[in-house]
Amino acid sequence: MKIEYNKNRVTYLLSLYKMTESELLSAINVDLKTPITWKDIDADEIEINHLKRIDKVFNKGLLYYSDPSTPRKDKGTSVFFRKEHFSTQLNIGAKKRVREFEDMKTQISAICKLSKFNLKRALATYTVKDDPKAIAFALRTTILPDFTSVKRDFLKNFINKLGDSNVLVFEFVDTFNKKEKANIDGFYIEPNAIVLKRNQDSLSREIFTLAHEVGHYLLQREEIEEIDFSKITENTTNLSDIERWCNTFAYYLLLGPDNAAKLDAIDRYDYRIDYGHDIIEAISKATNLSRLAIFTNIFLQQKMTFADYSNVREDLHQQWLTRKENEKLKREHDREAGIPQRGSTPKPIQSNLVYDIYNYALNRGVVSEREYCTALNIKANNISSIFYEGNH
Numbered sequence: 001m002k003i004e005y006n007k008n009r010v011t012y013l014l015s016l017y018k019m020t021e022s023e024l025l026s027a028i029n030v031d032l033k034t035p036i037t038w039k040d041i042d043a044d045e046i047e048i049n050h051l052k053r054i055d056k057v058f059n060k061g062l063l064y065y066s067d068p069s070t071p072r073k074d075k076g077t078s079v080f081f082r083k084e085h086f087s088t089q090l091n092i093g094a095k096k097r098v099r100e101f102e103d104m105k106t107q108i109s110a111i112c113k114l115s116k117f118n119l120k121r122a123l124a125t126y127t128v129k130d131d132p133k134a135i136a137f138a139l140r141t142t143i144l145p146d147f148t149s150v151k152r153d154f155l156k157n158f159i160n161k162l163g164d165s166n167v168l169v170f171e172f173v174d175t176f177n178k179k180e181k182a183n184i185d186g187f188y189i190e191p192n193a194i195v196l197k198r199n200q201d202s203l204s205r206e207i208f209t210l211a212h213e214v215g216h217y218l219l220q221r222e223e224i225e226e227i228d229f230s231k232i233t234e235n236t237t238n239l240s241d242i243e244r245w246c247n248t249f250a251y252y253l254l255l256g257p258d259n260a261a262k263l264d265a266i267d268r269y270d271y272r273i274d275y276g277h278d279i280i281e282a283i284s285k286a287t288n289l290s291r292l293a294i295f296t297n298i299f300l301q302q303k304m305t306f307a308d309y310s311n312v313r314e315d316l317h318q319q320w321l322t323r324k325e326n327e328k329l330k331r332e333h334d335r336e337a338g339i340p341q342r343g344s345t346p347k348p349i350q351s352n353l354v355y356d357i358y359n360y361a362l363n364r365g366v367v368s369e370r371e372y373c374t375a376l377n378i379k380a381n382n383i384s385s386i387f388y389e390g391n392h
Helices: 007-016 021-028 048-058 062-066 092-115 132-143 151-163 203-219 241-255 257-264 271-287 291-300 306-336 352-363 369-376 380-390
Strands: 002-004 045-047 168-172 186-189 193-197 223-225
Touching (some): 007 021, 007 062, 092 193, 151 203, 151 352, 168 352, 193 203, 203 241, 223 241, 241 257, 271 291, 291 306, 352 369
Parallel strands (some): 168 193
Antiparallel strands (some): 186 193, 186 223
16 A cells, blocks of 8 residues: 655655665665565655655654655754764664654753743853863862762762753663664763763763763763773774863763872882772772773873783673673572562663753643653653652
């Protein structure tokens, strides 16, 4: 069965997601005996099953393609129209996540405008010529929460502390069975939104990603990226001045001046002091910085040879593999013993700032209770308690 549709909307989506015609065809032809051709798509009518396959890529809903108007390629619409290249080669899962949160940011901005909620920038802007270490130390009390060794709590408090300065932070979760997992750790999009991917394997990495993206916010430089310390030293010559600035800022923001002084007091990290394992482990526990992040920065400061750093990095990786294997064995043991497994889908952290915005808008009649519950993912019968918690 064929239906009329606006083929220009597919062309627009390809431009938005920076996909080629062949990439789209490759995505929609999986498991098809008779492949769909571009001629089938580039027409005024299309087989509805073909359109459904296209929409599995873009998730816009079939009604989207029946709209006769064609969206403009406006820089204000998306970071994909504002920026040509990103530090990571983005897969379709990452691009979908970016568009999801761009739409969310736009909606929240409109709600703030209608309800007259003040979401103006509260933090200064900087350039790469400014000293990231000095700025990190100066901003610690403003944007960093009190330390807690419970990393999930620290991350949540960090998100809410940034909210006090009108920085919107969102977290998303790619569940294990999701086909199109985003190949990124986080991103910053203008003017004030940071998005994090839940990192089940390393909360320290997720915390560092947040601090790194704050650096992008301070510089007002958008980026979508993977942040992996195991790869930084291999790509250090390819890092831009902006990425170096953000890495340095994030490191010293979490490290703090006292711990920085302890590390600086040691001239060389080698076999004579067991490569500094004891002091680095202690500082890692006291800052929520990973040991790998600290060792990497010591190497980049030329206080450790590449050979020693490589051995340390491999040792840390083996420790991680052993820990994951032990966790797997424990789950299998518990399952065989009939111990109930924790199988609920993890929920992303929701910033208190988002609650405040929607509470404010609901109180002023800008959003309905249904819109409120949908946005905050709550049941209607819980609205009173959520509204109370969000205002206190």
